[in-house]
Amino acid sequence: MSEHRPILYCRCAYAKVLPEDVKDLVLERLIDSNVPFESVSDLCEMSARKDPGLVPLSQQAGLRIVACYPRAVKWLFSAAGAAIQTESGQSESGPSKSGESESRKSDAKEPVYIEVLNMRTDTADSVCAKLGIGTKDTAEGAQSQATGVSP
Amino acid sequence: MIATNRERPRVLLYEGAGAEPIDAALRRSIVPKLLDRGYTVTRITQNANLGNLGHNELIILGRFTRPGDFQSAQGDLKIHTRDVRDESLESLIEYIDSIADGVSEARPHWKPWFPVIDYDRCTNCMQCLSFCLFDVYGVNQANQITVQNQTNCKTDCPACSRVCPEVAILFPKYKAGPINGDEVNQDDVRREAMKVDISALLGGDIYSMLKDRSEKAKSRFSKERDDDRALKERQRCLDKLKTNIDGLDIPAEVLSSLPSFDQIQSKAQAAKQRAEQALAGQAQASQAQAGQAQVEVSPKPATS
Numbered sequence: 127m128s129e130h131r132p133i134l135y136c137r138c139a140y141a142k143v144l145p146e147d148v149k150d151l152v153l154e155r156l157i158d159s160n161v162p163f164e165s166v167s168d169l170c171e172m173s174a175r176k177d178p179g180l181v182p183l184s185q186q187a188g189l190r191i192v193a194c195y196p197r198a199v200k201w202l203f204s205a206a207g208a209a210i211q212t213e214s215g216q217s218e219s220g221p222s223k224s225g226e227s228e229s230r231k232s233d234a235k236e237p238v239y240i241e242v243l244n245m246r247t248d249t250a251d252s253v254c255a256k257l258g259i260g261t262k263d264t265a266e267g268a269q270s271q272a273t274g275v276s277p
Numbered sequence: 278m279i280a281t282n283r284e285r286p287r288v289l290l291y292e293g294a295g296a297e298p299i300d301a302a303l304r305r306s307i308v309p310k311l312l313d314r315g316y317t318v319t320r321i322t323q324n325a326n327l328g329n330l331g332h333n334e335l336i337i338l339g340r341f342t343r344p345g346d347f348q349s350a351q352g353d354l355k356i357h358t359r360d361v362r363d364e365s366l367e368s369l370i371e372y373i374d375s376i377a378d379g380v381s382e383a384r385p386h387w388k389p390w391f392p393v394i395d396y397d398r399c400t401n402c403m404q405c406l407s408f409c410l411f412d413v414y415g416v417n418q419a420n421q422i423t424v425q426n427q428t429n430c431k432t433d434c435p436a437c438s439r440v441c442p443e444v445a446i447l448f449p450k451y452k453a454g455p456i457n458g459d460e461v462n463q464d465d466v467r468r469e470a471m472k473v474d475i476s477a478l479l480g481g482d483i484y485s486m487l488k489d490r491s492e493k494a495k496s497r498f499s500k501e502r503d504d505d506r507a508l509k510e511r512q513r514c515l516d517k518l519k520t521n522i523d524g525l526d527i528p529a530e531v532l533s534s535l536p537s538f539d540q541i542q543s544k545a546q547a548a549k550q551r552a553e554q555a556l557a558g559q560a561q562a563s564q565a566q567a568g569q570a571q572v573e574v575s576p577k578p579a580t581s
Contacts, residue, residue, distance in 0.1 A: 137312035140388050141450040143457075150309070157304045162321045164328070167312045170389035170449050174427040179317070179330030186328070198449035198458025201393045205424065246457070 131241075132186045133163040133257060136193035140168045144194065144245045151250035152192060152257075159259040169193055173202040184208035189240045192253060196242035210240045286357070286376050287332040290320040291339035299340055299361055306366050307338075311373065329354075336373055390450055391427035392437055398445035398461070401559065403552035405437045405446060410544045413437070416555040420562070431531040439526070 135156060138144045156163050164183070166172060169191075172180055183189065184203050193199050203210045243253045254260035288311055292298050304320075311318050317330060327335075327349075334355045337347055340362050347356050357376055361369060392405070392413065401422055406414040414437075415425035435456050438446035444461045455461040 137309070138450075139313050139315070141390075143450045143452075153309060153312075154305055157308055157320070158301060160322050162323070163319070164330075165308065165312055165318045165320075167315045167317070168389060170391075171387075173393070174389050174391055177331070179332070182328050182330060194449060195454075195458030195460075197395060197460065198393065198447050201395050201447060201458075202449060204396070205393050 131188035131190050133161065134183055134186075134189060134191045134193075135163055135165040136169045136191070137165060137167050138170075138194065138245075140171055148245045148248070148250045148253070152245060152253050155250070155254045155260045156257070161257075161259060169199065169202050173206045176206045180206045180208040184210045184240070187239075190243060190257065191240060192243045192245060192257070194246045195244055199242045285316060285332070286334035286336045286373065287317045287319065287330060288373060289327065289335055289337045290318065291337050292320070292322045294323070295343045296339040296341050299338065303361060303364075303366065303369075307369060310366065310370060314370075314374075316373070316377075334376060336376060338369065387428065388432050388450070389427075390432045390434075390448065391430040392424050393447040393449060393458075394422065394424060395445045395447055398443045400443055400445075401556075402442065403556055404440050404442065406552045406555070407545070407549050408440045409437050409548065410541060412544075412548075414548075416551065420555040420558040422555070431528070433528045434526075434531045436527045436531075 133156070135153060137153070138149065153165070156165075166179075169180075180203055191199055200210060241256075243256055245253060251260070290299055290304065290308070308318050308320075317332070319327065321327065333353065334357065335349070337356060337358045338361050339358070341358070341360050347358060349356060359369070359372060364372075399422065401420075403416075403422060406416070406422055411426075411429040411431060413424060413426050413430045415423055417423050435446075435448045435451050438444075438448060438451075438456045444455055444465055446456070447458045448456050449458050451457040453459075455465045
C-alpha cells in the first residue's frame with residue numbers, strides 16, 4: 127500500500143525546528159528513490175497565509191505528510207481551511223461560520239485519511255522505513271487531482 | 278493577513294515519459310536549495326497527473342528525449358520548460374528566480390510564528406483573546422475564537438498558550454511540548470493549569486503588575502529625569518517579572534516592547550469587551566437553540 131500513496135515533505139525552511147540531519151537525510155533519500163513526491167518550503171507559512179494549495183493536498187487519499195507533530199500538522203491544515211482526518215480516525219477542523227465543525231458537517235463524505243510522519247522525534251531511518259524508501263527504489267506512485275500536465 | 282504568493286512558480290522535476298532521469302547530484306542539490314528559497318518542488322517519475330496547487334506558473338525541468346511540449350488542463354497555468362542537460366545549479370536557480378521576477382527577494386523574512394488552535398481541546402473560554410495585547414485573536418460570526426492576525430504575533434512568544442487552561446494553543450515552531458504540538462498528557466494539563474492563574478502567581482494580573490511598575494517608573498522619571506536610572510529600573514522590573522513568571526518563556530524583547538500603560542489599559546479593556554460580547558452572543562445563540570428545541574418537542578396545548 128505504501129508505494130502508491132502520495133508524499134508531501136515539509137522543509138520547515140523558516141525555523142531551525144527539525145533536526146537538520148533528519149530533514150536533510152529524509153529529503154536526500156526521497157530524491158534518490160524513484161518515488162514521486164511533493165515538497166513545500168514551510169507548512170506553517172502556507173497555513174498562515176491560508177495557501178489554497180493546502181486544500182487539494184488535504185484531499186489526496188492516503189497522503190503521507192513528512193513534517194513534525196501530527197497534532198500541529200492537523201491544526202495547521204485546519205487553520206488554512208483544509209480540514210484533514212488522520213489514520214487514527216481523529217477528525218479535525220476549525221470553527222465554521224455556523225459554529226458546527228466541518229467534520230460533523232461532512233459526515234456524509236468519504237473520509238480521506240492522512241498519515242503524518244514526525245521528523246522532530248523520529249530518526250531519518252524510521253521515517254524512510256515508513257515511507258518505504260532508502261532500501262530499494264519504489265517506482266510506483268501516483269498523484270491525484272489532475273490538471274493533466276503531460277508532454 | 279499575509280499576501281498570498283501564488284505568483285511564485287512551482288518547480289517540477291520531470292522524469293516521466295519522454296525524459297531521462299535527472300542527474301542525481303543535480304537533483305540532490307537543487308531540491309533543498311529551491312525549498313529553502315520558498316518554492317514548491319514536485320517530482321514526477323512516471324506518467325502521472327500533477328495536482329493543481331493553485332500556482333499560476335509551472336517550471337518543468339527535465340532531460341527531455343523529445344520536444345517537451347507540455348499542456349495543462351488548468352487553463353491559466355503558464356508552463357516554462359528547461360532542459361537541464363548542460364545546466365549548472367547556479368544557472369538553473371538564476372533562471373527560476375528570473376521567472377519568479379524578484380519574488381524570492383521580495384519574500385518577507387518572517388518566521389512563521391503564530392498560534393494555532395486545537396479545536397478538539399478549545400472550550401472557547403476567550404482567555405487568549407482577553408490576554409493578547411496584539412490583536413492576534415478574534416471571533417468569527419459564530420462567536421468562536423479564531424486566529425485572525427497571525428503576523429501581529431510576537432516571534433518566539435508563547436505566552437497566550439500558557440494562559441490557555443486547556444492546552445489548546447499550539448506554536449508548531451516552539452521548542453517544547455505540548456505547545457509544539459506534541460500530545461498533551463495529564464501532567465501537562467495539571468502543569469499548565471497551575472500557570473493559568475497568573476493573578477495568583479503575581480499577586481495581581483500581569484497587566485496590573487506592569488501598570489504598577491510603569492506608574493512607579495513614570496513617577497521616578499518625572500521626579501528625577503534620570504535616564505540611566507530609569508533604564509536600570511525598567512530592566513530590574515523586567516528581570517523581576519521574568520523571574521516571577523518563569524516558565525511563561527516570554528522573550529525579553531516582547532516584555533520591553535509592550536505598549537505604554539495607557540495603551541495596555543485600553544487594549545486590555547477592548548479585548549475583554551470583545552471576549553465578553555462573544556461569550557454573550559454564544560450564550561444567546563445556545564439559549565435560542567434550546568428554546569427552539571423546547572418548542573419543537575412541547576406537546577400541543579389541549580383545547581377546551
